[in-house]
Amino acid sequence: xxxxxxxxxxxxxxxxxxxxxxxxxxxxxxxxxxxxxxxxxxxxxxxxxxxxxxxxxxxxxxxxxxxxxxxxxxxxxxxxxxxxxxxxxxxxxxxxxxxxxxxxxxxxxxxxxxxxxxxxxxxxxxxxxxxxxxxxxxxxxxxxxxxxxxxxxxxxxxxxxxxxxxxxxxxxxxxxxxxxxxxxxxxxxxxxxxxxxxxxxxxxxxxxxxxxxxxxxxxxxxxxxxxxxxxxxxxxxxxxxxxxxxxxxxxxxxxxxxxxxxxxxxxxxxxxxxxxxxxxxxxxxxxxxxxxxxxxxxxxxxxxxxxxxxxxxxxxxxxxxxxxxxxxxxxxxxxxxxxxxxxxxxxxxxxxxxxxxxxxxxxxxxxxxxxxxxxxxxxxxxxxxxxxxxxxxxxxxxxxxxxxxxxxxxxxxxxxxxxxxxxxxxxxxxxxxxxxxxxxxxxxxxxxxxxxxxxxxxxxxxxxxxx
Amino acid sequence: xxxxxxxxxxxxxxxxxxxxxxxxxxxxxxxxxxxxxxxxxxxxxxxxxxxxxxxxxxxxxxxxxxxxxxxxxxxxxxxxxxxxxxxxxxxxxxxxxxxxxxxxxxxxxxxxxxxxxxxxxxxxxxxxxxxxxxxxxxxxxxxxxxxxxxxxxxxxxxxxxxxxxxxxxxxxxxxxxxxxxxxxxxxxxxxxxxxxxxxxxxxxxxxxxxxxxxxxxxxxxxxxxxxxxxxxxxxxxxxxxxxxxxxxxxxxxxxxxxxxxxxxxxxxxxxxxxxxxxxxxxxxxxxxxxxxxxxxxxxxxxxxxxxxxxxxxxxxxxxxxxxxxxxxxxxx
Numbered sequence: 001x002x003x004x005x006x007x008x009x010x011x012x013x014x015x016x017x018x019x020x021x022x023x024x025x026x027x028x029x030x031x032x033x034x035x036x037x038x039x040x041x042x043x044x045x046x047x048x049x050x051x052x053x054x055x056x057x058x059x060x061x062x063x064x065x066x067x068x069x070x071x072x073x074x075x076x077x078x079x080x081x082x083x084x085x086x087x088x089x090x091x092x093x094x095x096x097x098x099x100x101x102x103x104x105x106x107x108x109x110x111x112x113x114x115x116x117x118x119x120x121x122x123x124x125x126x127x128x129x130x131x132x133x134x135x136x137x138x139x140x141x142x143x144x145x146x147x148x149x150x151x152x153x154x155x156x157x158x159x160x161x162x163x164x165x166x167x168x169x170x171x172x173x174x175x176x177x178x179x180x181x182x183x184x185x186x187x188x189x190x191x192x193x194x195x196x197x198x199x200x201x202x203x204x205x206x207x208x209x210x211x212x213x214x215x216x217x218x219x220x221x222x223x224x225x226x227x228x229x230x231x232x233x234x235x236x237x238x239x240x241x242x243x244x245x246x247x248x249x250x251x252x253x254x255x256x257x258x259x260x261x262x263x264x265x266x267x268x269x270x271x272x273x274x275x276x277x278x279x280x281x282x283x284x285x286x287x288x289x290x291x292x293x294x295x296x297x298x299x300x301x302x303x304x305x306x307x308x309x310x311x312x313x314x315x316x317x318x319x320x321x322x323x324x325x326x327x328x329x330x331x332x333x334x335x336x337x338x339x340x341x342x343x344x345x346x347x348x349x350x351x352x353x354x355x356x357x358x359x360x361x362x363x364x365x366x367x368x369x370x371x372x373x374x375x376x377x378x379x380x381x382x383x384x385x386x387x388x389x390x391x392x393x394x395x396x397x398x399x400x401x402x403x404x405x406x407x408x409x410x411x412x413x414x415x416x417x418x419x420x421x422x423x424x425x426x427x428x429x430x431x432x433x434x435x436x437x438x439x440x441x442x443x444x445x446x447x448x449x450x451x452x453x454x455x456x457x458x459x460x461x462x463x464x465x466x467x
Numbered sequence: 468x469x470x471x472x473x474x475x476x477x478x479x480x481x482x483x484x485x486x487x488x489x490x491x492x493x494x495x496x497x498x499x500x501x502x503x504x505x506x507x508x509x510x511x512x513x514x515x516x517x518x519x520x521x522x523x524x525x526x527x528x529x530x531x532x533x534x535x536x537x538x539x540x541x542x543x544x545x546x547x548x549x550x551x552x553x554x555x556x557x558x559x560x561x562x563x564x565x566x567x568x569x570x571x572x573x574x575x576x577x578x579x580x581x582x583x584x585x586x587x588x589x590x591x592x593x594x595x596x597x598x599x600x601x602x603x604x605x606x607x608x609x610x611x612x613x614x615x616x617x618x619x620x621x622x623x624x625x626x627x628x629x630x631x632x633x634x635x636x637x638x639x640x641x642x643x644x645x646x647x648x649x650x651x652x653x654x655x656x657x658x659x660x661x662x663x664x665x666x667x668x669x670x671x672x673x674x675x676x677x678x679x680x681x682x683x684x685x686x687x688x689x690x691x692x693x694x695x696x697x698x699x700x701x702x703x704x705x706x707x708x709x710x711x712x713x714x715x716x717x718x719x720x721x722x723x724x725x726x727x728x729x730x731x732x733x734x735x736x737x738x739x740x741x742x743x744x745x746x747x748x749x750x751x752x753x754x755x756x757x758x759x760x761x762x763x764x765x766x767x768x769x770x771x772x773x774x775x776x777x778x779x780x781x782x783x784x785x786x787x788x789x790x791x792x793x794x795x796x797x798x799x
Binding site: 319321322323324360362363364366367368369370373374378380381387388389390391392393394395396397398399405406407408409410411412413414416419422424427429431432433434437449452453456457460461 | 617618619620621622623624689691747748749753754755756757758759760761762765767768769770771772773775776777778779780781782783785786787789790791792
């Protein structure tokens, strides 16, 4: 790709920010908790863009380093296109880079997810800057870190990039490469800002621009060695982007080099199932290693999923004209595992709502309190990825001294494609008072029966009055 | 036989089988036709000037005989829907219930000694017509409207809440009763609007009270099914109301009203159940018991969390069984 064109494209991106790329997953200030992978997967979609008009073009001077690095890396760089098998029309685009001999290369899992999950309906191809095309097979996937090891079928002479293993310094210059929005190959400069510790899977915070379609592309240091793989960005921030650290690329490469051909759909499915199972058991163990933390909501103790990477947001929308008080607390995992566009799993979310009144009689208070308990959804059986909810409900009381009786309902949904994994949803309402009460909703997605039961029990046991 | 016993009554009927006119004839034979020389004159262009003669045969049997008309005479059954195309008869033996059609006119011949059904005891409350039931209904509707507004009155900024609520209740019920009154006017000759208003209102009160009591009972004894199938209870109540509405329209056909209401219940319940199953894969209104009440109402002790959570193993089995139930949308 010619440099002039790259500049133009970059500019085109800027002017296009509001229109194209991604939508916020969660509206308002709560978007601060926005799911990173949600963003990234959305971004991976090829977005058909019209090229900006000539008047938009304002070439910017790139540093000479960038020119040098792009020149060096461009022959290892390619675009990954996932196409429908029948019409060969583009379903997803991303980027990738060569890491080893024999056409071994790396991209994001989410770029090739369609091919992995449905190899009968999708194929993939690699397209280089000079327009060469070649078929792509997927050898090994790492759903949790969002990486895939792929092989370029025939053209095995593309030079590999070297994977860096050194520690980076804060503020170090990094260059991110890829093909944003299917416009052409691009390089963008930014700074390394440390590894953030998401719940389990660390990522590099990169202060530079990454856009849709650059997913799976390499981020290199000044010497041209790969330090990370472009994966996602925050939609509510400016130039807040994330990279998968190179150490996981090295690990995947090591595990997958020996694989000769693309595993079958069934093999991939059980591989994903295993990775999700590992993930949920880590998650459950971390959550349950100590008694659940609680937050005060009125006189009640509201248990929360205090884990690394959890963000809790409180909200007290009680308006003065209401004759009752109402406040909310919800805690969400900042990262979820994205298996497919519509299948995000591997998280535990908690929401509490506290209702109380001094002015209202118990009849009217219970009407409001009951309506909110009634107004819960547990999903539909029409869901492609999950079965319909199967529920059971009862009056339940926890074991602890401060436990209060609750009316509780638990709904279980099976993940259709991944045997042994379920979504557990718990809804509980305290029933010890007629003028105040606490609603608790807990969702544990992608857990085994045993862990779902453990987590549900822990939450039920912890709901109570504050000592 | 006395002359009185020999006399017959000729009844001309309309298409619905309702008697239009009666003619008493003390001696036979009797001629029926369009001509002015007949005993019974029929204004029907499809009837001959002298169309049919009623006479007593030598063996004493009463018969209708065609007097050489173009269209002839036909013995017909009461339900014209099942009428078969028959060839005209020249002679029809007349029983008190035989209907004879000549052209487009139908008649029946009965002896004066024909035994009629005994007098029915009049149980109609003649006082409960018109304004009186309407006023009671409107008063009830106002109470309902005010109560419903009161239970929704949880904010200090609800302007006109009470007025709107009353107007909604009254307006909706006027529409409901109006529709029934229209049917009543069509099939019963008069509207009986006040009665229909009271029947509808009584149903509304009954269904609100029933569902509240059902919810309370469900909560007290943790009877999830009672809460989850509440809609079916409301459907049953609706059928009872339909029975009363139909019985008001046709007070002489209570059996029909009963059959109609039962058929409606069966049909309604089946349709609702099918709808629920197709949308949610379950028959109940909701997945769980969803109303909450006073702590003192609860009569059952709470279960332990361990027991409750163990029950999810069954849910797992059920969910597993459903894992592939929409496989049509995608290959597995």
